[in-house]
Amino acid sequence: MIVIENCAIATVDGAGTEYESGHIAMEGAQITSVGAGPGPKGGKRIDGSGCLATPGLVNSHHHLYQWVTRGLSVESTLFEWLTELYPVWARIDAEAVSAASRAGLGWLALSGCTTSSDHHYVFPEGAGDLLAAEIAAAREIGLRFHPTRGSMDRGRSAGGLPPDSVVEDVDTVLAATEAAIDAYHDPSPESMLRIGIAPCSPFSVSSELLVSARELASARNVRLHTHLAETLDEDEFCLATHGCTPTEYLDSLGWLGEDVWLAHCVHLSDAAVKRLGATGTSVAHCPSSNARLGAGLAPARALLDAGVSVGLGVDGAASQESGMLIEELRQALYVARLRGGPTALRSRQALAMGTIGGARALGREQEIGSLEPGKLADIALWRVDGLGHADITDPVAALVLGPPAPVELLTVQGETIVERGELRTADQTELARQARATHLRLTREEQR
DSSP, X not given: OEEEEEEEEEOOOTTOOEEEEXXXXXXXXXXXXXXXXXXXXXXXXXXOTTEEEEEOEEEOOOOGGGGGGTTSSTTOOHHHHHHHHHHHHTTOOHHHHHHHHHHHHHHHHHTTEEEEEEEEOOOOTTOOOHHHHHHHHHHHHTOEEEEEEEEOOOOGGGTOSSOGGGOOOHHHHHHHHHHHHHXXXXXXXXXXXXXXXXXXXXXXXXXXXXXXXXHHHHHHTOOEEEEESOSHHHHHHHHHHHSSOHXXXXXXXXXXXXXXXXXXXXXXXXXXXXXXXXXXXEEEEOHHHHHHTTOOOOOHHHHHHTTOOEEEOOOOTTSOTTOOHHHHHHHHHHHHHHHHOTTSSOHHHHHHIIIIIHHHHTTOTTTSSSOOTTSBOOEEEEEOSSTTTTTOSSHHHHHHHSSOOOEEEEEETTEEEEEXXXXXXXXXXXXXXXXXXXXXXXXXXXXX
């Protein structure tokens, strides 16, 4: 048994239970006790004085391979940015994806993240097993991982945005996706790895691929993911190509439902917001990426009011170079208040989006996302007694509104991943060296 004690606790349970000074006890992979005071006797004791304990953060949208292409096309719209980056991404291989994933996941851990999804959709011919490379990276770093087998089949010759060199045909996509499910998907309650299906976006995949992906997801009982309504360019593309909005297009193909979570959802009509709520579709809100690309302010408050489960995502590091999930709590609050005023989103609602909201988006709300007995011991212990936070009386406000708090301890299923601000599962210096070397290799090849 391990007991964290003497810390403030925000459980993010259904009642919003908090303790000014309490304990969390865990045995093996599970939390056994949460409450006020020092907790049960015995076991290893961890003094959490000066800290706030929360559920580990859940990253509901990412493109890990982009970590090694940061800092490019920094003043472009989404479509301009994609046009410039696709040729670079066309040269990624398993070595590049490994370096990017190890760095990106390590950095997520250092920002309090215990579970991350990933949307990988670029599979150049002859690049090696890219999905296996990122899965191995997640196992090394120790995060709970929800990778999706993404895809694109609508290249420029078919009216899409990506170059033909990075798209696949439908049969290849479906065969590779089913093989990934067979090889890796673990539906058990303590699963560290679940596979999803994720055609890239309405402007890079065909209707045939979207329909086939829906059928495969239903047959194999796995979740569906894609980008939706990220920019006005996408809206115009769908109106011109399909005669309807992106949301209406996905709805017509059976793509809204409780097993679906959608990234961004910036440009939604009132009717679209209500439709997402009525169908139980979840949303991955990526406020920093939307701001970096000038895409707009997602209607997170309206989505919550419509009953939509809203999680947070850092998005790909090439469009959000910071990559710190803890910062997305503050950014989500700012975006909501820019749209709706100072009461549009509160600190505790932002924390819920980054924890239980993301867990719901990934279909894991029964196992992670809150600190409750019987749930998995995915715990973030944040130091809030330093110069950047000590004079903010409310520790949750300190975490959300203050600077990124140092991670004193991060556990995944009770295993220590970060301790006293240091990654314990990998050498941070080596992760940085490999990421930089890979970045230089890819960008120098682009300059030739």
